[in-house]
Amino acid sequence: MRMSQLLAPTLRETPGEAEIPSHQLLLRAGMMRKTAAGMYTYLPLGWRVLRKIMEIIREEMDAKGGQELLMSIVQPAELWRETGRWDEYGEEMFRLKDRNGREFCLGPTHEELITALVRADVRSYRQLPLLLYQIANKYRDEIRPRFGVIRGREFIMKDLYSFDRDEAGLDQSYWKMYDAYTRIFRRVGLTTRAVEADSGAIGGDVTHEFMVLAEAGEAAVVYCTSCDYAANTEKAESVAPAPAGPGSAVPPFEPVATPNVRTLDELTRFLGVAPDRVVKTLIYEADGQPVAAVVRGDHELNEVKLKRVLGATTLTMAGAAVVERVTGAPVGFAGPVGLKGVRIIADPWALAVEDAVAGGNAVDTHLRHVQPGRDWQADVVADIRTVTAGEPCPRCGGTLASARGIEVGQIFKLGTKYSQALGATYLDEQGQARPIVMGCYGIGVSRTMAAIIEQHHDDHGIIWPVSVAPYHVIIVPVMYEDKQQREAAEQLYEELSAAGVEVVLDDRDERAGVKFKDADLLGFPLRITIGPKALKEGQVELKSRDGRMEERVPLDATVQRVVAWIEDNTPQA
Ligand code: ATP
């Protein structure tokens, strides 16, 4: 490709709307343009990157026995009504009507459609397992589209669905996909963490999110610095302590007057105790029923965990009236001792605090010398707090760290949720109808492109990994009008192209500085500079965009060197 012909309209200034590097650089490098909030047109270079990512995904999906198909984006409402998701999905769904008033949506995901397909066309156990996937646009009317293609309203997703006879089959499909995802993300040059995540409403099911650790990430992740344990903060566990002993040396609990002391800060200052000597009681309403959640003073209660423990559909903090009814005191004085008529859910760390301070369930009153087990009991003991950096890893005892992550993929054991709702069954060996056991597996393709830039850029621009670079090499003659330079450049351009190298020739009548700047911004992995000095000695300069290689090579050895460098520097699974 000749630079003079390439549609890559670069921008000198960073567009004001772009907050993070990938968004800024995709716009500045002329790889995409916005059509509407959260919707983009991909220009030739951006589209080449996406095609490479998609090709790697295809290879890995096919290698696991995946079969590619393409489903319609416009989906009939009736199917979504069968699973109840037409109403559940809410405002994120783009809805439309045809000329006859029939309702449709633009697919935000395709479980309904693919399950209906399999329901109609798969009959026998002999046809299973089945791994079906597509790569296509998805539509979600996100409240806050942002960060360019990281959170778009129209975006490219690879979605695969697995259909198995039973749980054991699903387990195999699941770990196949886990392996494929690990390979895909390595091959596109990403460092990811497979993170255990909360599966939301369908509790108990297994799911992993593949996270790119990056500042711009919207999710909080906890990971071990020694082993590969990693989890969403909503899910992360640490090592639970043993409960406190009988407390024979602890004096009987007694009330202390704490006038107007409501917050933990005020309490610790007033009584001169450390926050980890306090047990904190929070009153919630779970599906309308009040419950008391008890955590150690310095710990943060995790509502996602609490909700899961309770198996609740809704969980909200109780209002002042409910708190008063349950504890007999205004907000700020709840405690587990003598608390009646509500279930007490306690975190193990709260039950390990000896000689604690707790709320007294009376106005302006706290209790001291509270001994768990002796003075109060929990109805349920469960991990309901948020793990923080520095705690020991639940797997290996190493140290946990926390980071922000961009979710580039998610794999999910669905079980029979959709096959049951839609009646997708197969006949087993005995001729018995059984629901098909399903899994779903998504990769955000356009988000992946942005995540790659988040991990591979510098102040000058993008540094594409070889595997996804729009072109491998750019040839920059310092002065294209110079006959000698032009001829050397043209010859190399032809030889490299013939050797299968994807190459751009900067044949523009521009100053060398401008051409170098553009080459850096666009991020081609390798630059070949043809300048008068080296050329006099029959040489050219090779420089890798990541700065790790810089050498002079004889003109006639350049193709060989370039081909070898590309091979050596392509990320492997
Ligand atoms: P998120 O939590 O980021 O909203 P999600 O969990 O709703 O994502 P999934 O339904 O699991 O997303 O979709 C599979 C993949 O599609 C995600 O892992 C992500 O990479 C990508 N994706 C989801 N929503 C968007 C979006 N609005 N823009 C770009 N990519 C997206």
Ligand code: MG
């Ligand atoms: Mg997800």
